[in-house]
Amino acid sequence: METAILYPLIAHDDAARPLARFAGRERSAGRFLADVAELAERLPERDALLNACQNRYLFAVVLYACALRGKLCLLPASHSPETIHQLAADYPALGCLSDRPDGGIALPTLLIDESLLAAPGARHWPPPSLPAGQRIARVFTSGSTGRPQGHDKYWGALVETTRAGMESLGLASGFALLGTVPAQHMYGLESTLLLPLLGGGLLSDERPFYPADVQAALAGLPAPRVLVSTPFHLRTLLESGLAVPELTLLTSATAPLSGELAGQLEGHFGAPLLEIYGCTETGQLATRRSALTEEWECMPGVELRPDGAERAVAHGGHVWQAQPLNDRVELYGARRFRLLGRTADLVNVAGKRSSLAYLTQQLLAIPGVADGVFFLPEEESAGAVVRLAALVVAPKLTRTTLLAALRQRIDAAFLPRPLKFAAALPRNTTGKLPLTALRAALHEPATDD
Template sequence: MSTPSVAPETAQRSLPLLPEAAADSLAAMLGDEPVSRARLMREVLALAARLPEGRPLLNLCSSRYQFALGLLAGICRGNLSLLPNSLAEGNIAALRERHPDLLCLSDQGSMPFDLPGLHVPARDPGGPTPEMPLIPDDRLVACVFTSGSTGQPQAHLKRFGKLVRNVHSQADCLRALTGPGFSVLGTVPFQHMYGLESTVLLPLFGGGVLAAAKPFFPGDVADTLARLPVPRVLVTTPYHLRNLLESGTPVAPLACVMSATAPLAVELARQAESSLGAPLMEIYGSTETGQIATRRPTGGDAWTLHEGIRLHQGAEDLSQVEGGHVEQPQTLGDIVEKLDERRFRLVGRHADMINIAGKRSSIAFLNHILLAIEGVRDGAFCLPREGEAARLAAFVVAPGLRAAEITAALRPHVDAAFLPRPIVFLDRLPRNATGKIMAADMQALIARHIPASDHDAKA
């Protein structure tokens, strides 16, 4: 894993680190403990004073609040925060090789991976309310990595001003549903671009309240939400949302639910809005672009671009976005249909498009049909091998169902060329914290459960 070279700053203007707010206004919740804006800034600047200027940071804090302290302190001090998609030893070793002076930030008792580092406490040093720092808007502040769900993770640098503009667009969309002020709780990891934007930067830069907790199980999500001030916003994924709804756990009133990382079935969106009593806003974006569009799935399939983002369609189903907070023109990984200057429809993902017997479909579409089958708790199509004998297979978590029943349920909606064979039943799928299945994990499943000779025989 490598990171791009860091160019020197050429700042022409500066922005305040955080938007204007009263010193005693609520900035975060540490469990049941409220944190004021003044305390947050005292902790940020105390940590910034301890950082060696310009040294790259590996922020491994497990608390969302302490992670935010480390990120903001690095922004103040001019330290680039490296946010790898995985903490596998190989990834960390690659970062250390690229950045020999890497400094770890942690809220644990000892430094992970035997890295040199600093402990990040959650403790108010006291004193007067500090003056808000001004940050060059083109300061490089973070290096985020793609998830690896379609191949090797790629690094992308983010500048302070672009991140602020990104979050302001998101906050404008959110406030249309919640009104002013909101508490944000996320079930997604905050090192991931979606989690970084929506559970850390959105409350910090958008005038909300950051929740330090990172619950996973439905009961923990409900318990944490109940302790947050209203209006409450839940930032989640289709996978986590499905688990919450299937658990039947009562949830405190919500003002909005946000979802991203995978296409959301309209049926699941309707169920969520009905059960949770809140509008569901779906986010479209990527690590490369950040969040660039939103939609309410129950209101239609069209996405609306954030202000300033421009979409261009080219040949061979390739589309490009630029403008707004997008660092540089980016080719989308998805096939989209442009409806007008602000709206588009999602057709499928380039990496998901398959052609079997002269017929074309999308893995994402097929997964959507599979997950809509009653009794299927989780599932994913795959293409074990390509070529003339190519045939799809599927891994499913569906206690009580047989393969013939799943095939029968798929047949009215899926061309016979795309019916999976074999269907492999598992107790669980190896989804990561954002609900995705990494390319390497899918290949491992194929190697373990669908030997080439067996697949050739079935094809």
């Protein structure tokens, strides 16, 4: 990759063209760039800044303002006190940019609101450009398998991955996009923020959670509409039975989506659902239409090469440096594959081998189970007997009934000890389940006690 190539901040071809909906009103491309330029002049003199803005428009303005000033934007998946404490230790001069006056983040904080943006009627044109080799952000893993790890993101790779995503998703400019996931996560950054900004779309600043809020937010957007979400949010929306305005596309990521659920979602919403596969290290890598196939197809320019049994390395396209996948795969040539489970997901109990993902799928397939997960309740140690735990949301099932159903689906060696009933799983804002939160939940009162 030629890192000196310049790429513009947005793909919109006219300053007057709508770029976002912010606080219920359309914001033009020229006004957005004016907001970016204005905030860039007001940023604190710190080399690294935590972008904690929850409003997606303000998050975008902060990200781009930091880029114009050459400041590193930190994007942790969580703002928990423990995460902030770790970041403050790793970045002694770290500051925070937040749109919440009561955000509770123990860092020197600049409150981001409209008073720091450009005056009404202001516009900036043409769009500034950045070199492909400029580091824009450091995005952190979710911590679902341990302590979050940071990975640097460069402008050229972000532009290339967005263009590849546009092609894989079959999108053209002019779409309006709503996301139920935060922009701090890699999936949210690529699909809810960069996709509309670098794909000539309309960005929505809303992040609805409840089905009625999703319905209302979609109704406020013009067609063609795209909904970017997760299996957890999509299942909840489907079970609500609410009708939503016409959609052009649904996307899902952050957790596996069964073909059965994908088919139900397509039937209910009348739009294709494309699942996106990727990781924080590489960004998005492949897509599949889950209602029709289990096979994934790599995004343009990306290929996989074998790296031992059930292992592969991604390279090419926006993946500038070859990156081993964290998942086990079955390859069908260089561009198609099937997922077999995470490498760190394998468990061996009494000489029998399975994966946590497979066991979780079997749990979720039991009628009456609304949500659930298998996990290791403690760190493995050499010579120790491996035992599994499970948290489950199943208000209409008894422990005896659930265990009997599990015995019909999995080997008795993998039955969870303990099996804990809960009112809800400790999912974060992207629908993921951090391991520390799961282990902590084991010590909370059970709903069937």
